[in-house]
Amino acid sequence: MSEETIDLMIEGGKASAGPPLGPAVGPTGIPIGDIINKINEKTEAFKGMKVPVKVLINSEDKTFNIKIGTPPVSELIKKELNLKKGSGTPGKETIGDLKIEQLIKIAQMKEDDLAGKTRKARVKTVLGSCIPLGIMAEEMHPRELSKLIDAGKYDQKIASGKTELTEEELKKIEEENKRLKEEVAKHKDEYLKRAKEISGQMKGKTTSEIRKKMEEGEIPHEIIDEVCPKETDKDSGKEDKKE
Secondary structure, eight states: OOOOOOOOOOOETTOOOTHHHHHHGGGTTTHHHHHHHHHHHHGGTTTTSEEEEEEETTTTTTEEEEEOOOOOOOEEEEEETOSSSSSSSTTTTTOEEEEEHHHHHHHHTTTTTTTOOHHHHHHHHHHHOOOOOOOOEEEEEEHHHHHHHHTTHHHHHHHHTTOOOOOOHHHHHHHHHHHHHHHHHHHHHHHHHHHHHHHHHTSSEEEEEEEEHHHHHHOOOHHHHSSSSEEEEEETEOOOOOO
């Protein structure tokens, strides 16, 4: 079997007959329009994003296969909410809220990579990735939304594949995420204050002891690293072990 692989970077939904796709496909006798349509269909959900695409062409039986590469689910979630990173304390601090349409969108983006056999199962997989990031969904904990999905409450929306939000919905999401960001900033100041208090109270103690006390006080690791970074323990002459 003679198979050729064409690697491309395509903007979602905008494949064309130009180079490098056109010149590579032309000699094979496979209708380039069929390949373009399939690429655009599979990358439609990536509008505005560059997507890695592999076109596998069998020149003997004139068939082809399209494989779409995607970022990790966690990265797609953060992109939907314009976040650079997840929560430092996901069990206590929420930094964003996704709508069911956004979960469906991500599930469709990762359709070729997720293990779930149905769209509903893939949406639940995406939902599970929200938990360690400190992300809510439909204004509730992801586990609560998962139960409602199991109960069939969102069957119609999931089956429709609707991923577009109205201007009103987008505005509401923006306002909610702005509120959550302000809350996170406020909590960060509180954590910083507590961490500095502990550091001052434990003056003369080793770095490890101070960091342990901060952890017991449930201060996020990023705040601990900022106030009391890991370093060689000058008191004992031993380097702190990495956590």
